[in-house]
Amino acid sequence: MLQDITIGQYYPADSPIHALDPRTKLKAVFFFIFCLFWVNNIYGFIFAGVFLSSVVLSSKVPVGYVVKGLKPVLFVVSLTMLMSILTIPGDEAFRIFVFKGTWQGLRQAGIMAARIFMLISSASMLTLATSTIDLTDGLEALFLKIPLLKRFAHDMSMMMCIALRFIPTLVDETDRIMKAQMSRGADFQSGSFAQRAKSFIPILVPLFVSAFQRAYELAMAMESRCYTGGEGRTRMKLLEYTKLDYTANVVMVIVFCSMVASGVLVNR
Amino acid sequence: MSIEVRDLTHIYAQGTVFEQMAIEDVSFDVGAIDFIGVIGPTGSGKSTLIQHLNRLLAPTKGTVIVNGIDVNSKSVPMREICKRVGIVFQYPEYQLFEETVYKDVCFGPKNLGFDKEKIDFLAKESIELVGLDFETVKDLSPFELSGGQKRRVAIAGVLAMKPQILVLDEPASGLDPAGRADLLDSIQKMNKELGICIILVSHNMDDVAHYCDKVMVFSKGRLLRYGRTAEVFADSDFLLSSGLAPPQSKQLLIELKKRGIPVDDSVFSIEGAIDEILKWHSSLAGK
Ligand SMILES: Nc1ncnc2c1ncn2[C@@H]1O[C@H](COP(=O)(O)OP(=O)(O)O)[C@@H](O)[C@H]1O
Numbered sequence: 001m002l003q004d005i006t007i008g009q010y011y012p013a014d015s016p017i018h019a020l021d022p023r024t025k026l027k028a029v030f031f032f033i034f035c036l037f038w039v040n041n042i043y044g045f046i047f048a049g050v051f052l053s054s055v056v057l058s059s060k061v062p063v064g065y066v067v068k069g070l071k072p073v074l075f076v077v078s079l080t081m082l083m084s085i086l087t088i089p090g091d092e093a094f095r096i097f098v099f100k101g102t103w104q105g106l107r108q109a110g111i112m113a114a115r116i117f118m119l120i121s122s123a124s125m126l127t128l129a130t131s132t133i134d135l136t137d138g139l140e141a142l143f144l145k146i147p148l149l150k151r152f153a154h155d156m157s158m159m160m161c162i163a164l165r166f167i168p169t170l171v172d173e174t175d176r177i178m179k180a181q182m183s184r185g186a187d188f189q190s191g192s193f194a195q196r197a198k199s200f201i202p203i204l205v206p207l208f209v210s211a212f213q214r215a216y217e218l219a220m221a222m223e224s225r226c227y228t229g230g231e232g233r234t235r236m237k238l239l240e241y242t243k244l245d246y247t248a249n250v251v252m253v254i255v256f257c258s259m260v261a262s263g264v265l266v267n268r
Numbered sequence: 269m270s271i272e273v274r275d276l277t278h279i280y281a282q283g284t285v286f287e288q289m290a291i292e293d294v295s296f297d298v299g300a301i302d303f304i305g306v307i308g309p310t311g312s313g314k315s316t317l318i319q320h321l322n323r324l325l326a327p328t329k330g331t332v333i334v335n336g337i338d339v340n341s342k343s344v345p346m347r348e349i350c351k352r353v354g355i356v357f358q359y360p361e362y363q364l365f366e367e368t369v370y371k372d373v374c375f376g377p378k379n380l381g382f383d384k385e386k387i388d389f390l391a392k393e394s395i396e397l398v399g400l401d402f403e404t405v406k407d408l409s410p411f412e413l414s415g416g417q418k419r420r421v422a423i424a425g426v427l428a429m430k431p432q433i434l435v436l437d438e439p440a441s442g443l444d445p446a447g448r449a450d451l452l453d454s455i456q457k458m459n460k461e462l463g464i465c466i467i468l469v470s471h472n473m474d475d476v477a478h479y480c481d482k483v484m485v486f487s488k489g490r491l492l493r494y495g496r497t498a499e500v501f502a503d504s505d506f507l508l509s510s511g512l513a514p515p516q517s518k519q520l521l522i523e524l525k526k527r528g529i530p531v532d533d534s535v536f537s538i539e540g541a542i543d544e545i546l547k548w549h550s551s552l553a554g555k
């Protein structure tokens with residue numbers, strides 16, 4: 001019943017996107033999201049959309065997986081779209097009772113929705129096509145380049161690695177506890193909002209208890225294997241850029257420049 | 269018949285790379301007061317099967333009928349099913365959440381909408397049934413109990429719903445031998461004295477051989493054999509070939525026979541093995 005949660009899920013496949021260096025992919029997502037905020041017209045979104053779709057297609061990850069990742073934000077996005085259509089002042093496009101929808105509002109709503117969907121899709125694409133270990137290695141390598149974060153690079157990536165590693169475990173655990181409580185007649189679907197919120201106590205309490213238990217056990221296990229932090233640790237797998245990464249960099253520079261340019265030039 | 273399962277198939281994550289056939293074309297009937305053991309190696313589909321008995325999983329194919337009602341029929345509310353089938357999952361102590369043992373045990377019957385007096389009675393009855401003293405434990409926090417006691421409280425929480433069928437997934441795993449025997453004895457009492465149908469999933473062949481009247485053997489998602497315990501355990505080649513070891517007492521008899529000692533190795537209970545060895549011993553003395 002929790003199969004819809006795809007955040008942080010990895011989809012193994014043999015594709016050029018999977019083969020890219022994690023640092024390249026991290027940088028790509030970072031700059032892509034950054035550029036998305038410069039885009040404010042149809043041309044820019046076409047550039048971005050074509051780029052994103054070709055990444056999704058060449059990654060061999062079924063499109064359904066990427067779309068599923070959008071489900072959690074669907075409600076919030078629809079709500080904000082509605083708000084901006086109705087509240088942004090401008091020329092009337094339609095009218096329902098007393099509510100006036102404006103062209104400017106529609107435009108703004110469309111831009112915002114496109115931005116959020118692309119932002120989420122690119123982030124899920126990153127995790128779908130990058131294994132957890134690669135991802136944290138990549139993050140650590142990038143953090144090491146940032147002076148302020150350098151000291152904590154290892155700790156941060158270790159924490160992230162553990163957090164990501166435990167997402168599926170906690171999802172499984174939640175599923176198990178939910179099933180156990182449902183077998184005892186618990187009902188999570190019906191009732192008022194307050195009732196439904198209260199019905200989650202029988203899940204949350206056991207979940208917290210076992211999460212703390214796991215954390216404690218993991219800390220013990222790491223300590224008993226003499227883990228003392230990042231100092232002096234060597235790596236088994238070294239990250240190395242290949243020709244594929246250089247190609248990707250060139251493609252990205254072109255796409256990202258076009259996105260920003262379309263935003264800056266067309267609207268002047 | 270209290271349970272009728274027909275052509276039950278379950279495929280996890282159908283249509284993705286993670287697709288996994290967990291059970292395939294399983295059909296069986298269970299009588300109203302049977303005590304059934306379900307055995308099979310890890311990953312053979314035992315846990316998947318039992319989750320179909322109270323609609324936690326929907327079949328990919330097939331039907332499950334419990335006491336005449338179709339478990340997957342939309343017109344039957346989940347609570348009606350919970351009244352009939354109680355499932356105790358592996359490590360049920362992870363489901364405890366209330367401040368006191370008493371409150372936790374009341375959670376199930378309360379959800380079923382029983383009245384206050386009935387809930388009170390059922391809570392007391394089921395805590396005593398699992399072998400705990402009601403007055404001593406009722407006001408304790410479930411989190412300050414020992415592992416074995418927590419397990420008992422969790423089982424009491426399911427029993428308090430008065431199910432006609434009680435399904436237990438490895439209820440004794442991780443308990444010490446004495447706790448194990450105690451717990452299984454209480455479960456046997458529920459079957460013999462209260463007439464509750466028991467389905468016991470277990471890894472432990474000795475437990476199954478000792479307590480169950482009938483046995484289902486699963487392997488790779490298929491129901492390989494279903495019959496009286498004596499018949500299933502008589503065939504040790506079959507057990508070994510499906511990845512299971514015969515009960516220890518039987519292994520002993522097999523080894524003795526191999527060494528030329530005239531014992532009957534189709535016996536599988538501890539008492540039977542003792543008899544066989546004594547028989548051989550007295551035949552020696554007779555010479
Ligand atoms: N939630 C799940 N998602 C995907 N596959 C699962 C899930 N649960 C079990 N499986 C798979 O189904 C098969 C049967 O598992 P299970 O019913 O747990 O067996 P058992 O209880 O006999 O050990 C296994 O191969 C297991 O990997």
Ligand SMILES: [Mg+2]
Nearest residue numbers: 314315316437
């Ligand atoms: Mg299991």
